[in-house]
Amino acid sequence: MSDAGLEFTQDVLDGLIIHVRGLIPSYGFNADAEVALLNISENATFRIGSGHHQSILRVHRQNYHTFTEISSELAWMEDIRSSGIVEVPVALSDEHGTTIQTLPSHGGVPGRHAVMFSYLPGKAPSVEENLPHWFTVLGEVTARLHRHSMAWTPPKWFVRHVWDADAMHGARKLWGAWQSAIDLGNDGKAIIGLAVDKIRHELGEYGQSPDRFGLVHADLRLANLLIDGDRLKVIDFDDSGFSWHMYDFAAAVSFIEHLPNIPELRDAWLDGYSKKAPVTSQDRNIIPTMVMTRRILLMAWLASHREIPLSKEIGGLFTEQTVMLSELYLRDRYMTG
Structure with missing residues (x-):
């Protein structure tokens, strides 16, 4: 089957890496910091940095959530975190105070929203766990x-x-x-x-x-x-x-x-x-x-x-x-x- 009309083709991912590298200095990372693609699902998720200086960047699929919908998600997460309900990531702002970014796209296609989150240590449970x-x-x-x-x-x-x-x-x-x-x-x-x-x-x-x-x-x-x-x-x-x-x-x-x-x-x-x-x-x-x-x-x-x-x-x-x-x-x- 052709990838025509699909979202995260290899060409798209290659272009995203370039835009991600252009974004990360505004979060205190060097332009040559490690950028690792962790997962492609509804969105593309990247780990930025390594060791004690890591963050998680979520690049959104196009036309799934609006800016207001993402802002709403982050508002609920912040209230959950501040209320101590359960530990959740923190949405991080860049040096200009911007939390929801927009990465450019080519060919007249709308840009993709992106949010940088704090890194939480831990591992996902598996079916082999208790x-x-x-x-x-x-x-x-x-x-x-x-x-x-x-x-x-x-x-x-x-x-x-x-x-x-x-x-x-x-x-x-x-x-x-x-x-x-x-x-x-x-x-x-x-x-x-x-x-x-x-x-x-x-x-x-x-x-x-x-x-x-x-x-x-x-x-x-x-x-x-x-x-x-x-x-x-x-x-x-x-x-x-x-x-x-x-x-x-x-x-x-x-x-x-x-x-x-x-x-x-x-x-x-x-x-x-x-x-x-x-x-x-x-x-x-x-x-x-x-x-x-x-x-x-x-x-x-x-x-x-x-x-x-x-x-x-x-x-x-x-x-x-x-x-x-x-x-x-x-x-x-x-x-x-």
Whole structure:
């Protein structure tokens, strides 16, 4: 498949490196400081510097977030940090006091926003770790985040995406159409279509009352967590927005929804969550629907981000597994442990 129309092609990345090197002296780095590409996902993430002088630069995908939406993300992060809810990165300003940068693009294409963050030590948990323990910790942290967002009064200009059924699988399709999933055949489309119908019905029944729907991180997957000793830190609020509280568990098991220990991780997460916030039977029962909601959304995301390494690595297999999980979900046999 051609890379035409895709975001982070090699030519784009090569150009970004030049612009990043032009930016970093305003943050106190030498122009020849180490610039390492850490990850290409929704955005391109770079580690700047080395040793005791490191920062993380996030270069945004075009046309995903506006300047105001990024400012809103940073406002929530700063209030979380200052309130001591959980350790999160600090958005850094350059020598002119500017926090949200705009890197130029060529050929009449809009520039890309970029934000420099403080470096947080730690490592992301893996499936080989003692995940039930860390999911208990994560559940507690997530409940604290939800309690904070419910009590917090955001600035009047605050704007973030709304992650509802229409945004995930409907007309707004923020991450693309699930029907365009990599290697998805007609039989698979029919099965997933039935699963989406069931999801929309279940979410409609569950509702969006303020005690179950509000400002959430929305991407608390393993890659966005850092373990540092006995502490759990949270990074990357780029997808934060308004959604169901229980959706944060679904995001936590992103890309591992097919593993047999998901019910154990759910129970551990709920144990931690219930230490800080109430959990109803309706909350617990909606979790399989939330996980399938996220899984199908990720399938669409992989298709609309075909140029990134993860899509090339797992795209077809992920689609195949999603069809299998949809069949289990339709028979009420998913996450029954």
